Amino acid sequence: MLEVESLHKRFGQHVAVDNISFQVKKGDAFGLLGPNGAGKSTTLSMMTGLLIPNSGEVRLDGHRLKDEPKYLKQRMGLVPQSIALYENLTAEENLRFWGQIYGVTGAKLRDNLDWCLQVAGLTEHRKQLAKRFSGGMQRRLNIAVAMIHRPEILIMDEPTVGIDPQSRNHILETVKTLNREGMTVIYTSHYMEEVQYLCQRLAIMDNGELIAYGNLEDVRQLAGARSTITMQLSGEIGDLTRQLEHDMTFQNVQVEGDTLVFQAQNAAVAVSRAVSIIANQSCELQKIDVAQPNLESAFLHLTGRRLRDSVGEAGDQG
Numbered sequence: 221m222l223e224v225e226s227l228h229k230r231f232g233q234h235v236a237v238d239n240i241s242f243q244v245k246k247g248d249a250f251g252l253l254g255p256n257g258a259g260k261s262t263t264l265s266m267m268t269g270l271l272i273p274n275s276g277e278v279r280l281d282g283h284r285l286k287d288e289p290k291y292l293k294q295r296m297g298l299v300p301q302s303i304a305l306y307e308n309l310t311a312e313e314n315l316r317f318w319g320q321i322y323g324v325t326g327a328k329l330r331d332n333l334d335w336c337l338q339v340a341g342l343t344e345h346r347k348q349l350a351k352r353f354s355g356g357m358q359r360r361l362n363i364a365v366a367m368i369h370r371p372e373i374l375i376m377d378e379p380t381v382g383i384d385p386q387s388r389n390h391i392l393e394t395v396k397t398l399n400r401e402g403m404t405v406i407y408t409s410h411y412m413e414e415v416q417y418l419c420q421r422l423a424i425m426d427n428g429e430l431i432a433y434g435n436l437e438d439v440r441q442l443a444g445a446r447s448t449i450t451m452q453l454s455g456e457i458g459d460l461t462r463q464l465e466h467d468m469t470f471q472n473v474q475v476e477g478d479t480l481v482f483q484a485q486n487a488a489v490a491v492s493r494a495v496s497i498i499a500n501q502s503c504e505l506q507k508i509d510v511a512q513p514n515l516e517s518a519f520l521h522l523t524g525r526r527l528r529d530s531v532g533e534a535g536d537q538g
């Protein structure tokens with residue numbers, strides 16, 4: 221288990237990370253979601269020993285990063301936000317270089333190297349110079365490099381920003397597979413769809429603080445994030461709207477033609493209640509659609525801002 225406890229980081233007067241704590245269990249895919257400048261990269265840098273926190277600590281299976289940096293660093297692989305490769309080296313040479321930094325040599329290095337190239341889909345390009353790679357291929361090599369020592373925990377800082385859709389899909393599928401095969405993944409992004417797709421647990425950061433943390437479902441439902449329920453009716457709708465409006469279960473009740481739309485905190489409760497109310501009317505239910513609340517609506521609810529709107533252009537640079 222990886223534990224982050226009360227990490228705090230200031231740059232001058234500016235608090236970049238404000239006493240945040242979370243835990244990542246072995247085998248989890250954990251998402252760290254937040255807009256530009258939220259403090260995600262600063263958090264990852266402290267977790268991987270690249271930055272010293274002002275206070276707080278990081279532990280892996282009880283081993284403290286500040287006491288045993290080597291123990292943790294051997295078990296973690298960081299994919300940095302900006303591509304960090306030697307452009308004038310080939311894919312294979314980049315991997316060999318970083319392998320040796322981690323003390324991986326000989327047959328183990330050869331095995332790891334083949335595995336990393338295969339996972340990144342770069343086996344055929346192993347002899348090619350990194351500078352000849354497309355942005356997406358460089359990103360994939362960046363990921364391969366982070367795994368050359370076969371870490372238990374792969375920590376990725378916005379690995380899909382600024383790349384073509386094929387490379388993005390390749391990366392998402394790769395991460396999903398690695399996690400299924402047992403690798404613990406910490407995945408940072410400002411794309412809520414990616415976190416929803418990959419992660420079972422997550423934390424949302426904003427202005428250096430953790431504003432939500434838990435299972436994907438719990439965070440989605442957080443603090444009033446509501447489901448939207450659409451019911452297709454036939455027959456005489458009558459005073460259905462009025463009845464629903466008087467019931468606290470339903471919010472934002474609207475009827476348009478034969479379509480009834482409302483929102484609810486708990487979709488299951490609201491649907492069964494609406495069905496029983498409708499059963500007493502002279503109309504019939506034809507179709508139900510339930511749109512679950514998503515991370516976007518949770519973020520909106522918590523901060524009053526849209527996740528996307530609060531992301532500046534800097535976040536979209538490769």
Ligand SMILES: Nc1ncnc2c1ncn2[C@@H]1O[C@H](COP(=O)(O)OP(=O)(O)OP(=O)(O)O)[C@@H](O)[C@H]1O
Nearest residue numbers: 231236254255256257258259260261262263534535
């Ligand atoms: N070395 C530094 N010196 C001063 N301020 C910094 C430094 N690094 C980060 N900051 C500031 O700390 C805050 C958090 O930055 P950080 O890079 O951790 O955010 P982020 O969530 O990774 O954002 P992004 O999505 O843009 O990568 C920002 O206000 C940033 O300007």
Ligand SMILES: [Mg+2]
Nearest residue numbers: 260261262301
């Ligand atoms: Mg960042």
